[in-house]
Amino acid sequence: MGVGPPAYQVTKAALNALTRTLAGELRHAHILVNAVCPGWVATDMGGASAPRSVEEGAAGVVWTATLPQNGPTGGFFRDGKPPYQGDTHVPEEETTEGSRAMLLGG
Numbered sequence: 001m002g003v004g005p006p007a008y009q010v011t012k013a014a015l016n017a018l019t020r021t022l023a024g025e026l027r028h029a030h031i032l033v034n035a036v037c038p039g040w041v042a043t044d045m046g047g048a049s050a051p052r053s054v055e056e057g058a059a060g061v062v063w064t065a066t067l068p069q070n071g072p073t074g075g076f077f078r079d080g081k082p083p084y085q086g087d088t089h090v091p092e093e094e095t096t097e098g099s100r101a102m103l104l105g106g
């Protein structure tokens with residue numbers, strides 16, 4: 001399955017479920033909800049030997065936080081690409097400015 005202790009993996013499974021559920025709940029409130037995998041990043045968690053810099057990991061987070069109004073919702077992204085893509089795009093007429101939500105997955 002995934003990487004890390006079982007309890008960690010379960011929290012990420014729950015996060016994926018929360019992402020999908022919130023995306024559905026908030027679709028008509030014009031709020032996009034997506035999860036992000038930053039990759040293996042040299043944070044306190046990743047450790048100094050991790051291959052990705054904090055800047056590289058953060059870039060995908062920023063990409064997700066600045067999606068256009070008609071961007072995807074309910075997806076799981078890394079570097080702006082879907083390891084798993086959720087719902088298709090929200091129709092433009094259903095969107096408004098400045099509504100974003102994001103969850104950090106892994």
Ligand SMILES: NC(=O)c1ccc[n+]([C@@H]2O[C@H](COP(=O)([O-])OP(=O)(O)OC[C@H]3O[C@@H](n4cnc5c(N)ncnc54)[C@H](OP(=O)(O)O)[C@@H]3O)[C@@H](O)[C@H]2O)c1
Nearest residue numbers: 036037038039040041042043044045046047050104105106
């Ligand atoms: N680093 C990676 O390679 C990697 C890969 C995949 C996914 N992720 C995910 O990315 C997210 C952030 O990870 P990171 O690498 O940035 O980890 P990190 O450097 O260890 O930072 C974790 C952050 O969580 C806070 N925190 C920890 N326990 C908390 C608690 N009980 N209540 C409130 N805040 C708490 C810490 O606060 P303090 O600073 O006050 O301790 C810190 O700001 C996590 O969800 C992780 O699973 C990371």
